[in-house]
Amino acid sequence: MFKINALTTESDFEAYISDMYYPRLPVRLYFDITEFPISYIYRAYRLKRVIESYRQMSRKYLIDTTIYVSSPLMSKMLSGVLYVFRPEKPVHIVFI
Numbered sequence: 001m002f003k004i005n006a007l008t009t010e011s012d013f014e015a016y017i018s019d020m021y022y023p024r025l026p027v028r029l030y031f032d033i034t035e036f037p038i039s040y041i042y043r044a045y046r047l048k049r050v051i052e053s054y055r056q057m058s059r060k061y062l063i064d065t066t067i068y069v070s071s072p073l074m075s076k077m078l079s080g081v082l083y084v085f086r087p088e089k090p091v092h093i094v095f096i
Contacts, residue, residue: 001030001031001032001068002016002029002030002031002032003031003032003035004031004032004033004035004036004044004047005033005035005036006035006036006037006040006043008036008043008047010046010047013047013050014050014053017029017050017051017054018054021054021057021061024061025061026061026062026063027061027062028062028063028064028065028066029062029064029065029066030065030066031065031066031067031068032068033067033068033074033078034068034069034070034096035070036074038071038073038074038077048085058088058089062088062089063089064089064090064091064092065087065089065090065092066091066092066093066094067091067092067094068094068096069093069094069095070095072095075093075095078093079093
């Protein structure tokens with residue numbers, strides 16, 4: 001599981017994604033954004049570039065993604081973003 005918080009950089013995220021796809025086997029991605037403040041949502045948009053660069057790998061190897069959130073507002077915002085960006089594979093949002 002990869003924990004995303006206010007200090008997570010694009011290179012941290014890319015290193016995690018790269019490591020997950022490296023074996024070239026089916027993969028499930030898990031992200032914990034329970035400590036990610038809503039006020040930093042603009043930073044999450046920068047991670048989209050990394051996701052886009054691995055889109056072909058996602059089509060091939062990704063089974064699904066689970067994102068853990070701690071706020072109902074974050075859950076609703078994330079649902080809206082996913083509706084607009086249309087991920088390649090299913091994304092499950094888990095409120096904890």
